[in-house]
Amino acid sequence: MEKQWEEMTSDEKQETLFQRWISAEGVKFASPEAERLYKERTTRFKNALQLKTLPDRIPVFLIPSLAPAYYAGLTPHDVMYNYEKITPTWKKFYMDFQPDAHGGAFVPSPGKFLEIVDFKLYKWPGHGVSKETTYQCIEGEYMKADEYDFFIHNVLYFFNNVWPSRVFGALEPLGMLPHLAGVTEMYGVSLPFIPYGTPPVQAALKALMEAGNEAVKWIGAAGAFGMEIIAEGFPAYQVGVTKAPFDVIGDTLRGTKGIMMDMYRQPDKLIAAMEVLMPTFIKLGVDSAKQYGCPLIFMPLHKGADGFLSDEQFKKFYWPTFRDIILGLVDEGVVPFIWAEGGYNSRLEVIQDLPKGKTAWLFDQTDMARAKKTIGKVACIAGNMPMDMLTVGSTQKAIDYTKRLIDVCGKDGGYILANGAFFDEVKWDNLRAIVDTVKKFGVYK
Amino acid sequence: MAKDLVNTLADLKEQEVIKIVKDRLSADEDPLKIMEDARKGMEIVGKRFADSEYFIPDLVYSGEILKTVTELVKPKLATTTESKKLGKIVFGTVAGDIHDIGKDIVVFMLDVNGFEVHDLGVDVPVQKFVDKIKETGAPIVGLSGFLALAFDSMKETVDAMKAAGLRDKVKVMIGGGQMSDEIKNYTGADAYGKDAMAGVALAKKWIGAS
Secondary structure, eight states, X not given: OOOOGGGSOHHHHHHHHHHHHHHOTTOOOSSHHHXXXXXXXXXXXXXXXXXXXXXXXXXXXXOBSSHHHHHTTOOHHHHHHOGGGHHHHHHHHHHHHOOSOBOOSOSSOOHHHHHHHTBOSEEEETBEEOTTSOOEEOOOOSSXXXXXXXXXXXXXXXXXXXXXXXXXXXXXXXXXXXXXXXXXXXXXXXGGGGGGGSHHHHHHHHHHHHHHHHHHHHHHHHHHHHHHHHHTTOOBOOOEEOOOHHHHHHHHTSHHHHHHXXXXXXXXXXHHHHHXXXXXXXXXXXXXXXXXXXXXXXXXXXXXXXXXXXXXXXXXXXXXXXXXXXXXXXXXXXXXXXXXXXXXXXXXXXXXXXXXXXXXXXXXXXXXXXXXXXXXXXXXXXXXXXXXXHHTSOHHHHHHHHHHHHHHHHTTSOEEEXXXXXXXXXXXXXXXXXXXXXXXXXXXX | OTTOHHHHHHTTOHHHHHHHHHHXXXXXXXXXXXXXHHHHHHHHHHHHHHTTSSOHHHHHHHHHHXXXXXXXXXXXXXXXXXXXXXXXXXXXXXXXXXXOHHXXXXXXXXXXXXXXXXXXXXXXXXXXXXXXXXXXXXSEEEXXXXXXXXXXXXXXXXXXXXXXXXXXXXXXXXXXXXXOHHHHHHHTOSEEOSSHHHHHHHHHHHTTOO
16 A cells, blocks of 8 residues: 555655656646656656756756746736736747746736735836836835734734735735634624724725735636646746745845844844744645645745855854755655855855755856855755846857856756846847757766 | 944944943033044944955944934034045946845945945936936946846946946946846946945045055
8 A cells, every 4th residue: 555645754755746746647748749758857857856866968947037028029017917918928938948847927926916905015017117127026124123022923913914914005904903812702702803894904805805806817817827838748847935934034024124133133033033934934835845746846045145144144043944944845855946046155065964865956146166066965956047148148158158057067967957047038049049058968978 | 441432333232332322422522523433433344344254234233333323423413524535426226126235235335435425226217327427526336236127227327428428437337136247348337346345446446545
């Protein structure tokens, strides 16, 4: 009899998730050729990631932001407001460039949804920035310096009520809703429900329902991409997202300045809050991986990059809870695909303290030769194709850089060639040349 | 030792700094002398940052401590005296880009190194740069950007300086997220600075102060 999930070791869990990914049960492929490509590609990634078997060649992955829209001659605004354009636009991008996997089509968030909820955390095309450009985050103190105790003891209430009441203008009244823990007797059962009878809360609930309808409309259109593109032989990569606790607090709760002040003024509370986040952010990754049958979970890193923290600060504040999240994911067979944005040169020695063949690290501006010699011994490394090579460099330069990456990082497997940072409008010939160069020169004999 | 404002600030001991400043104010000390010590303390912070002894959180925290000191001292300041500046610099994040963390750090470092920085903020229209250069006569311009869209905004800003007949009067540096020498050539700027200290070094070189 097959082992139950709970009885498996982490190795067995990882293998099970990989096999589910490779077998693509229930998928109707467009052709036998598409099915063959799909199996080839997923196996290629698996071998690059596990560091056990040499892949047939270096996998190549392009991770666009809104590039598919620009490639199709559309603006970011077009795809954020006309959901039906998303699937054909994203599909054309992958069909034309033929990388080894796709990263989903969820970058264009639904514009109308954002308007209904009055999202304050970002400016988006046509709403604070021009229709032709990408969305941008607005940092702020969405959690105040004196709210750590409340946060630590009421983390889910904070995320469900307090935080949304601050980042979604239309949901502001949610901040006044009491939790229902006090409802234990017949006496007073209706008291916490009184706010629901007030006009502001009812307006917020109405906005939530409208927003829900819009989100359903959007997923119907954008979600079709996943089905259509897998049928063409492209596996889905990184189906869910989770983050390092330091970034969760620094990005969208306290802001960069806020968290840096907290490191001095209330370090113990900051650390306690990060510890509180761990189970939630492990579960986030594990649930997505199991639900979609893909072991890879995306983890974008921000504020632990070179320069942002000293070595001591990184080791004290950033790494411990981040590492525990990685290990929590690894225990459940998940392979965190960690995107180290910016430079990570000063962190390479610290981050190698991880089990072998369980993680992948995508680097943006890190010295790849050093990465290969350090973290590359225990993890698959990826990335580093620089933004200037994609946007202003000559095609020949992009080809030369690709060849250099193949030489420096590709030796003995354990490398995925990819861009270092999300990209929008680039030189399409360069993109094509990069993929072609990997397919030609990245083959293992 | 506990009374040494310069070093206490340089060591980022917020509570001690506040106590020293309050004590000195209630002893009726010249507020300008307190501010001068605070400035010296910030100079040491800047130097430690340049030597990779301090990092961004330390810099940000020192700025907060300085703000508190200034707020304490301000009511007692009869007049403000301008210390002599090394030179003027017009600085901003280019059009379309709203990122400010990197820009603020460079502006801060230029400021503690004695430059008079005219910070235009983020998403700065091309014309605003041109107008400010004309108004201040600043010989140095700093263009910041985090996103790839800033490549073109920077190029347009440099082109506008050319069109306004200002290009040979100013030196232009770029910096931020995805910038490089390749991008420097593309935009027509004079130099790319990898970090805040590189920006300060460039500015000093350009005005002949180093």
